[in-house]
Amino acid sequence: MRNLFFFLFILLILGVSIGIYQNMKKKSLPLHKALSKANAHLGNPIFIEIFKKEKLLKVWIKPKNTKHYKLLKSYTICAYSGKLGPKLKEGDFQAPEGFYKVYQKSLNPHSKYTLSFNLGFPNEYDRYYKRTGSYLMVHGKCVSSGCYAMGDRNIKEIYALVKAALKRKNDFVLVAAYPFEMTQKNLMLYQKNHNYPFWKNLQEGYKLFHTHKLPPIVAVKNGRYIFKLKSL
DSSP states (O other): OHHHHHHHHHHHHHHHHHHHHHHHHHSOOOHHHHHHHTTOOTTSOEEEEEETTTTEEEEEEOOTTOSSOEEEEEEEOOEEOSOSSOOOSTTSOOOOOEEEEEOGGGEETTOTTSSEEEOOSSOHHHHHTTOOOOOOEEESSSOOSSSEEOOHHHHHHHHHHHHHHHHTTOSOEEEEEESSOOOHHHHHTTTTSTTHHHHHHHHHHHHHHHHHSSOOEEEEETTEEEEEOOOO
């Protein structure tokens, strides 16, 4: 009996050790190592995707002398407020969904949430539907009232990537905020949701990027997002 207990104890220790090792492997690389692995540098053009349901922010980067963007890092969203669906009005505590442009003037290095950048809500699409709200940010800390809170460690890396990209004569950084990964399988789960037509429209931009690995040119016409592929 004593040998059996000893054997089970050893199995338990091995299981815990393997679990710790696997969790360590899952930890994301520091930014400088992720850049090196992607053969990229601070200042290369970037594209950001946000997925509410998965609580992920993905940064894609285009290394010099390459034609396509590659995934640089995925960051866990510490907190966002509201539920799946777009922001409609001031005070609804919804984090926005749609395509947003971050400019040099959008950056706030003196934010009370460590660092932040303004998504630019309401954009042209939001204004068409008379949606209201202001100061919708991606920022540090872990509290949200309509923003995407990334935690301090994550925002320092994300902010550095955005700031450097904007310094290299990129007019803006495009941010696509989605309710979830916009695969057909995921979207079919929400066919009866009143946001389905809006999400179906967002999926057009998602598909274009993931097919060609180039951020789309985004416009708004008659209350719909219109997407066009960038020329190489």
